[in-house]
Amino acid sequence: MHSLPLFVRLSGRPVILVGEGEAADAKRRLLDRAGARIVGEEDGEAALAVVALDGDAARAAADRLKARGLLVNVVDRPELCDFTTPAIVERGPVIIAIGTGGASAGLAKTLRQRLEALLPAGLGSIAEGLSQLRGEMRRRWPDGGDRRRAIDAALAEGGALDPFADHGKGVVDRWLVEAGEPPAGQLVVVQLASGDPDDLTLRVARLLGRADALWHRGNVPDAILNRARADAERHVADALPPPPASGLAVWLEL
Template sequence: MPIFVRVDGRPVILVGEGAAADAKRRLLERAGAVVLDETDATSEAQGPRLALVACDTPEPVAARLKARGLLVNVADRPDLCDFTLPAIVERQPVTIAIGTGGASAGLAAALRQRLEAVLPASLGQLADALASARDALRARWPDSAARRRALGAALAGPLDPLTEQPDDAVARWLSSGGTEAGALVSILLRSTDPDDLTLRQARALAQADRVTHRPDVPRAILDRARADAERMPCTAPPRDLPGLTVDVAMGA
């Protein structure tokens, strides 16, 4: 389960030497962690909860740290890891983490390089502007579901995060009145492969408040919807519910 952990000002154990350990130290220091070795950590009043290990014989070190109740990451040993470290793309305050569950650090790095080329420099600025506009968004759309739909529609259009945005993009969108997406959208699938979804279909699933679907629609398709979107297996979609409903059926 992917999570982001705040380590700024908090102790984290690092055991090891060499290039791999140096890379992990740089990562921890960049995040503001207080980096300790295994013995220093015993004197900490607020003890560490995480440990990173990069040494030639990690098994006994990992065993000792786990016995103390710490979550442990071991370089190049996914079988010993309680958590893995993703490849990271940063557009502060936006952080995109790419993990493969320890299967291939090279694959994660390759994906990071692709995303670095795709994501505009203005992405962090857009995130800051949306944070500053939080009160204005709540005032314009007091209902959280309506607010989510409006913002989803904007990010799929005038506030597209993959497009370079001007400084005042959010302010201009709000001053124009914004838009709220609320409709019934029907998707007729021609394949069970989620990669065959069109961009429009994928966006509709990602923004839906609920997804009605026929029993033969594969889970791989339904998983493209938000985790909190309601799933409703049925033979025909209800048409009297507010918000965005996406109805999914297999084609002939």
């Protein structure tokens, strides 16, 4: 992973914008959308800067700003960038960012357009409902693991809160009333076709994304393990583990 994706709250915060013209205007619109306070290069409080200049002027401006400790984005100059701005899909509080590390803005744009067509307009209402009912969910499922598994089941394909389905208003309230108890613990054995993550089936990719714990022999490469949730437990073992009391455990064999 060449970059760590971060969402930075810019509302009311100063961001330096250097440059004029079409590229600068596009960055200005993006920063305005995020609520940033756009300032000039002389501002001493800003931590981020965007440079929309050409040629040597772009490098000179980037060098000046970096020398002051700012993180800098330079339009169409990925080699000069400390951060890049992604293509964005927005559905209320849900923000999906697609980045290529500056390799191809056109590819990021195309992926954004595809996702725009896939994601229903009401997706944001699911996020808002889950936020508003957080306290009630904690009371319903005091254990954090049980709570996460109940939410995961609801958000799964075909689930009560499937984010790719078009739901009506109050769907989260209805789900919370009707939701059953989280399923019992489960151990799933996966025979990998190879150590190449491109060979993962859709089923296995989904299992890795849901697993609470991974068990595997030492020959399973990180390229496969990194497809799992970052907070999933990982265990190197020589034999199949017992089924877990709760949650989903996946045993990987290569």
